[in-house]
Amino acid sequence: MRLLAAALLIAGAVITAAAPPAAVPVSDAEIMAGSFPAKLSAFGFFADGAKQVPAPGVIPYRLNTPLWSDGAEKLRFAYIPAGQKVRAQGEGLLDLPVGSALIKTFKFGGKLIETRVLLHRTGGWLALPYQWNEEQTEAKLVLAGARLPLVNPAGEAISYAIPNKNQCKECHAAGAEVVPIGPKARNLSARWLVDLAKAGKLDAVPAVARRIPLWEDRAKVPLADAARGYLDVNCAHCHKPNGAASNSGLYLGWEESDPIKLGVMKRPVAAGRGSGKLDYDIVPGDPGHSILFYRMGSLEGGISMPELGRASLDRDGNAMVERWIAGMKR
Amino acid sequence: MRITAPLIAAVSALALAASAHAKTLDVPAGDGAQARLQEALIVAEPGDVVQLGAGRFVLSDGLSLDVRGVTVRGAGMDATVLDFSGQKGAGEGLLVTAHDVTLRDFAVENTKGDGIKSKGANNIVYYRLRVTWTGGPKETNGAYGLYPVSSTGVLVDGCKVSGASDAGIYVGQSKAITVRYNYVEQSVAGIEIENSRDALVTGNLVTRNTGGILVFDLPNLPVMGGGNTLIENNLIVGNDTPNFAPKGNIVASVPRGTGVMVMANDGVGIRGNALVDNPSVQILVVAYPKPYEDKTYNPLPRNVTIGANRIIGGGDDPQFPGGAELAAAFGKPLPPVIWDGVATPTSHSMPDLTEGGPVLSLGLPGPSAGMAAARPDLIRSAAVVAAMPSPSGAPAALNLRARP
Structure with missing residues (x-):
């Protein structure tokens, strides 16, 4: 109880x-x-x-x-x-x-x-x-x-x-x-x-070195943590090595440390018009030329990401990812 | 035993009764097609046939199939049409994520993204399907018509695709592949085999695309090291549609008017094809030209063997950077085989021509070098000729599902 x-x-x-x-x-x-x-x-x-x-x-x-x-x-x-x-x-x-x-x-x-x-x-x-x-x-x-x-x-x-x-x-x-x-x-x-x-329902309390921040604390924590947490939760269920988007080679999980796998200066593979005529998933310092940000900002089938579960724009989430990319060193 | 899909409760009960007998789930066209068809695709059991009636299925969302061994069968590629013109969500028209599935005898029109995609779906058969975007070639069309990826055992047979803004038929990151007797037109690439091995591409007609047949290997992907692929006995005719791929995609760099293009890969054979009137270049062999960071990736083509092909016309309107200068220097038409000239001493990157004849080498010093650095020259094939690949293609059992 x-x-x-x-x-x-x-x-x-x-x-x-x-x-x-x-x-x-x-x-x-x-x-x-x-x-x-x-x-x-x-x-x-x-x-x-x-x-x-x-x-x-x-x-x-x-x-x-x-x-x-x-x-x-x-x-x-x-x-x-x-x-x-x-x-x-x-x-x-x-x-x-x-x-x-x-x-x-x-x-x-x-x-x-x-x-x-x-x-x-x-x-x-x-x-x-x-x-x-x-x-x-x-x-x-x-x-x-x-x-x-x-x-x-x-x-x-x-x-x-x-x-x-x-x-x-x-x-x-x-x-x-x-x-x-x-x-x-x-x-x-x-x-x-x-x-x-x-309550006897969990065998041991796991040690967690680095927690995904609370969403409501996003303005108080390092921007990269908030943004990476957001990408993990909203994208990485597909964009992981054994997920539905594995063949993209774009992996957005919290634990990913390879900048290219995270999309930095990574070219798309099967994006079609989802590329938005852009060359890279993330261009550091330039969200406007980053496919990842472009697709988060679209409502059109075949372009918008995530593919499922979104019929409107997450303006707060998008703004945070935009700031994160804008602040990345070129 | 035949069951009508709307009787969902009954079907569910049967589906769960571990029936030993395969059954047919009839799904007629008409009202409520989205829910009825999707329900049938969910409750089907291994071995079942989901039989699509004749007519137009008006769909609002992508469909998906995740049950092993199911056949989805229509009344013919012109009779049964899955119409996605009003599609609101999902990245493709139909997504298959289970093994041993057969898709046959229906059409998919106007999807927002790809037409039919199968991922991690081994031993899949695509037979006599039609995928099209009815507005003709447009940048806003979906990328791929038929899109098997991350699979072992793929047969694409007797299908017809047009209007794809990337490739009509695209097989990616897969093994044991046969693509045969298909007709692809007015797409950017007719047929594309990418980051894949053991592919047999034969008996296809590819015409009025930007490029006919592409064999590519790209970096930074979970599966790389493409090769052991044979392009044999195809009709590759008049691929002259201006490139309408959205920029950012690798096919956006394919010159208008390319017959066959090999980029990277180890072991590609090209023989017995009729290469007719592909205005830029009949056969183009190049290294991956863009900068990349991936230590496990080899950007060079290796062991590309070009046997006897029927070459008619072509090469008379080279539309790639430096094409006009090449034509001025070497005359028109340009030789049918052009190579970028990028090699290492041991890479065996220059294509071998088993029938002799010159290769027009651009003499580029490196994969990313621009045409300003080109030192073009006509060179004879090496004395040592790489063996022609002989991929097994798709397992024979898949054949029986297409033609029992």
């Missing part, structure tokens, strides 16, 4: 309901079964779905720097089955045991739009997208994804895309496997990890 209380604190304004959740356990059977449950409620992740009050054993968490998805407010939860422990793997991805689930709900204007679940089954992780109904009483499986019109926090009317099951995998792929992206120790708060360990 202490863990849950701490986690609720971390989640801050999101979960203020102190009311004790109904004691209906999460359905381990639905997490583990070979089927695709048609309704989100079948898992029992929430004591109150509409209010996003988690069920017992479902632990809220946040990421230091989150993936930007058209400005959606995101609520993240982890479920670890009773009697089992997460294994720390250094600064990298936590190894959640079979039977675990990661749950992420997307809200716009206070309204629940979709909840994506990652289920750790015996054969590996499975990603499924669920779309909330108008009444906010249930979310139903949308294997093939969906598009819906909505207004983002910037006030722009957009065609918002809920990814299909395969698109979930495109970002969550590591080689042929599906893996979680978010819960890497370096992008989680030390306190949350300590609490998880104290």
Whole structure:
């Protein structure tokens, strides 16, 4: 319970309901079964779905720097089955045991739009997208994804895309496997990890030499750290050696140290019109001639990056990357 | 057993029942095509056929297939059309990320990015597909028509591509490749084999592209060291479309009017082709010309063997830097084989002509040297001729999926 209380604190304004959740356990059977449950409620992740009050054993968490998805407010939860422990793997991805689930709900204007679940089954992780109904009483499986019109926090009317099951995998792929992206120790708060360990749900608190900065602290930390954190979270799930964009040779992970692999004076390989008639992914000191910045600033299919999950511009993120490139030594 | 795709719940249940029997999922054209087709591609099981009906599928997003051993089959490359004119998201029309997939008998039109891409998808067959951008050659068209990458075992057979702003058929970072009997026109490159090995390119017609067939190896990529590739028995005709590739891409440097172009690579054979009226140069062999930092990369072409080809016309309008000066010095048409002259004493970079005849060497002192530094000369082929590559191409089993 202490863990849950701490986690609720971390989640801050999101979960203020102190009311004790109904004691209906999460359905381990639905997490583990070979089927695709048609309704989100079948898992029992929430004591109150509409209010996003988690069920017992479902632990809220946040990421230091989150993936930007058209400005959606995101609520993240982890479920670890009773009697089992997460294994720390250094600064990298936590190894959640079979039977675990990661749950992420997307809200716009206070309204629940979709909840994506990652289920750790015996054969590996499975990603499924669920779309909330108008009444906010249930979310139903949308294997093939969906598009819906909505207004983002910037006030722009957009065609918002809920990814299909395969698109979930495109970002969550590591080689042929599906893996979680978010819960890497370096992008989680030390306190949350300590609490998880104290609750007996984490085998050891991993040592993290250099954390990805908190997004809201981006103006206070070294620009390169904030920018590299942003690129790691928003780009490196594909742009890594075993990711969907491996063949580009452009690797934007937090740990990448080779300037060329990071895009500095690197020519594109299969960019097509995504090159924007420019020669290099990053030209130090010159964001206007950097393909990376050009593609982040586009909304056009075939040009815009990331390819999935963005129908509007992340002006804050773009401005930060622009400053970072502008400040790079030529 | 045939199942209609909208009955998704039923299909899901069946898909999960570990059915031993392959089934056919029928997906007719018409309303709601995006969700119905994408659902079928998700719930299909290994061995299943996703059968696309005749007609036009109006799609709003890219499609993807991630199930091993599935066949996606249409009613013919003119009868079944996946129309992406209204595409809003994704980098390609159809993305395949599973092994042993067969795609056949349908068309893809007007994708925002690439037409059909397969990545990490071994033993894939592309058969009698059509990919086109209906507005003709434009810089705003998608880059590649057919785009298998990072795969072992690739057969592209009997397909038709036009309008790609990079390559009509592009095979990248792959091995065991056959590209045959295809028709590619009005793209920047007709067929491009890049950073790949053991490729057989045969029996294709490439015409009215900027360049016909390219064999490139580029630096700073996870897979390098391309070679053991044979370009044999192709019709490479009148590739004279002005280069419309967006700048920044390597093909933007291909001269308008190139028949075959080899850049870097170890072991490329060119024989039995009809090279007709490619106005700049019929066969061009060069080093990678741009500065790079990559110690593991070799920018020079090595062991390029040019056998007997039917050479008709061409070389009479050389549109590359220094072309006019070369024509003034050596007369028109220029010899059919031009080499940049960049070599090391042991690199065997000058192409071998098994039938004799001169090579026009530009005599460049280094890969990045401009034409101002050229010392062009006609030279005879070396006495020691490199063996003609004989790649096995795609595994024979793939053949059976195209022509059972």
